[in-house]
Amino acid sequence: MLGNFGYIGIFLISALGFAIFMVLIPPILRRSGIVPKKPNPTKSSTYECGMETVGKSWVQFNFRYYFFALLFVIFDIQVVFLYPWAVAFKQLKLFGLLEMLAFFLILVVGFIYAWRKGVLEWK
Amino acid sequence: MAIALEHFLILSAILFSIGLYGVLAKRNAVAILMSIELMLNAVNIALVAFWRYVAPTLLTGQVFVIFIMVVAAAEVAVGLAIIIAIYRSRETVDAEQIDLMKW
Amino acid sequence: MEMGIAIAFWVLAAVIIGAALAVVLGRNIFRAALFLVLCFFTIAGIFVILSADFLAGVQVLIYVGAIGVLIIFAIMLTRETQRGSPSGRLRLPALIAGLLFLATMVFVIVSTDWQIVAEIPTEPTTSGIAQALFSKEEGFVLPFEIAAALLLAAIIGAIVLVREK
Numbered sequence: 001m002l003g004n005f006g007y008i009g010i011f012l013i014s015a016l017g018f019a020i021f022m023v024l025i026p027p028i029l030r031r032s033g034i035v036p037k038k039p040n041p042t043k044s045s046t047y048e049c050g051m052e053t054v055g056k057s058w059v060q061f062n063f064r065y066y067f068f069a070l071l072f073v074i075f076d077i078q079v080v081f082l083y084p085w086a087v088a089f090k091q092l093k094l095f096g097l098l099e100m101l102a103f104f105l106i107l108v109v110g111f112i113y114a115w116r117k118g119v120l121e122w123k
Numbered sequence: 124m125a126i127a128l129e130h131f132l133i134l135s136a137i138l139f140s141i142g143l144y145g146v147l148a149k150r151n152a153v154a155i156l157m158s159i160e161l162m163l164n165a166v167n168i169a170l171v172a173f174w175r176y177v178a179p180t181l182l183t184g185q186v187f188v189i190f191i192m193v194v195a196a197a198e199v200a201v202g203l204a205i206i207i208a209i210y211r212s213r214e215t216v217d218a219e220q221i222d223l224m225k226w
Numbered sequence: 227m228e229m230g231i232a233i234a235f236w237v238l239a240a241v242i243i244g245a246a247l248a249v250v251l252g253r254n255i256f257r258a259a260l261f262l263v264l265c266f267f268t269i270a271g272i273f274v275i276l277s278a279d280f281l282a283g284v285q286v287l288i289y290v291g292a293i294g295v296l297i298i299f300a301i302m303l304t305r306e307t308q309r310g311s312p313s314g315r316l317r318l319p320a321l322i323a324g325l326l327f328l329a330t331m332v333f334v335i336v337s338t339d340w341q342i343v344a345e346i347p348t349e350p351t352t353s354g355i356a357q358a359l360f361s362k363e364e365g366f367v368l369p370f371e372i373a374a375a376l377l378l379a380a381i382i383g384a385i386v387l388v389r390e391k
Contacts (some may be wrong), residue, residue, distance in 0.1 A: 179277075180348075190369060
């Protein structure tokens, strides 16, 4: 099994190397003199699909995103507990079902709290 | 050279002391929280190394690591909520300026 | 195979320590967060070397996917562009404390006689973890339910703090 992860590691390293190579091609071509340096105001302006840019590039982040990220964290942890429970579901029989149900109900209370407090809306 | 238990433990100790330096020396509160996460990850590495080399058939070490990850996630969520609330009322997250409670 | 594992370990350890140093010594907080995410990924690689495959997946899911995203959101929401992430007044005592701790730990690690067994864990570890967590006789059922209570407290606390009145 460790050998299979070795193949995944080689895949990741070659993907990373490919991406870095693609990013490093323009500076290498510039430094080695193959591509001449001729800057131009139109060439060096920001590209936004052909349209003129409107407003600043740094806008204040909306804090409502944080609620969704928070709920995602909590239910991601729930999923992490669900995965091995699902793998060994047959051996865990009724007792396993009841304890996972108890876990679920406790977190559903939290979800209902978030729902009732209007956290999931976007005013 | 085969990798023994000591290699993983020394890696864990180095990571923990880097996190320790970060917690004591940084001023931005979010940077302090990130250093706390480094320390928790160092402990996770040490626990899994102990599981692998000392008791591989008993999966208690891995269960402990899962619980540490759960507690770390809950702590980061609440800690960052506190930092956001402080930023809203004081406009700063500098740990050297948030040093007085309201009287 | 041993050679491959050794090379992987040294490369991953170098990346972890480099990324951790970039997190605590960097001035730009956003770059520090990105180096932290890189650190989490390579720690998942260390878990794979230690034959904890499910734990590597959980590390990527929770730390990179959930905690990394939360940290980046918090950085975007508490943006202090002119100050960034400087070092505080306690730089030198922190360095001394860190080095003292590291020296103590390395001495303890090297001089202890660890009882290492030569068994190999059963792979994949997922069903073993399920038995260790959920089974009736030998499972950690009560800590599991208490973890649910902890997560409930975290949801309610975080919502109360960030909600606007």
